[in-house]
Amino acid sequence: MGSGADTRANPWAALRPDEDAEQVGTDVSAAHESFVERGEAPATLRRVVQASWVRSRGNGIDPDRQIGRTALTGVELERYRRTHPMSAVRPVVQTLLVEDARDTGLLIALSDAHGRLLWVEGDSAAKDRAADMNFVDGADWSEAAVGTNAPGTALALDHCVQIFGAEHYSRVVHPWSCAAGPVHDPATGRILGAIDITGGPRVAAPEVLSLIKATVAVAESELRAHPVGTHTAPRVELLGPQPVLVFGSERITLSRRHSEILLLLMEHPEGLSTEHIAVLLDERDLDAVTVRAEISRLRRILGGDTLGSRPYRLLAELDSDVGELRRSLRRGDIAGAVAGYRGQLLPAARAPGVVRARESLRARMRAAVLTSRDPAILGWWIASVDGREDRGAWAAYLASLDRNSSLYAQVAAQLAMLDRELGGR
Structure with a gap:
């Protein structure tokens, strides 16, 4: 793959003022063909584009398949964009x-911070053509979903x-x-979404x-002058299979690594060095x-x-389901x-620091459940992934039941089966 120096004065711009757009288009088409077929790209290709192609391929994007998965529709889309901070800059x-x-022939699109298109407006004929590639309200045009594109790559x-x-x-x-x-939210620097011309x-x-650039500057100035709750304190939800960060009505899905780091910072309010975080994430010495x-x-x-630095730490306690x-x-x-x-707390995570926190929380929950001696609470625990094979919990549940009930006999049978299975291990 080519890696020559990018000689452009502005690598973020597609064309220089003196360039022949038709010739550049021909060259880029040849570069795309070379990359898709052989994994090679000429050194003349913009580095920002080449890097995006590499990410797109790494994300499993097929350059020949239909793109633009619809993420939000109908009432859900209306409710989401009505309360989204980007609605404040739409006027x-x-x-x-x-x-x-x-x-x-131009379209103007506003997206959220994930690349989901909130509004696509402009030329009606262009909107009809763009609908064929699902460039429509509610569609996911993040780089991870559709590959290199201006709103998705700008957000990435x-x-x-x-x-x-x-x-x-x-x-x-x-x-x-x-x-x-x-x-960006002028108060926090957080990305709220993107403005796109297509x-x-x-x-x-x-x-x-x-x-x-000028439109973004005016939009951020508008947010600075008339904030609309864009700096709402976030809430973190880390219990269960899907970790999310909640800003008002906006729910941001966190990657596994981001959720792990966030939990570690919540567990260590005193702060952590880069090296300490690396060890807590991966005992094999993750690269700093x-x-x-x-x-x-x-x-x-x-x-x-x-989020502060030196050491890395949360500058304010985050509201969370764990807390x-x-x-x-x-x-x-x-x-x-x-x-x-x-x-469970981040059940898919294998990072040592997260596993320790998960097991500690599970142990505290188990102790509280057993102490309750409440049949309903004990029954809930043994039905959960944490308690299915918890012999102590099954025994406590059995002791809480009426000996003459049919449920007592069923639980007793289950406990006996557990004894046989666990004894054979």
């Missing part, structure tokens, strides 16, 4: 971009960028060009990227550079005023703890 974007886009890199024709990883998008920039080859002109890169990405999600559960246990509210224990 500005309509004034600056949408009103002049009609009958021009936290930078304004243009994507010209065949620079898109998916071939179905090759007739289009686009320019997009991320919008259309024909003229969208690759340098002045369109300048227009996107990788840890710093992941924390940098996590900071973009959380916002700049939430609520522990508070219930501390005050002896076992029923409340049961209601809040929606599943």
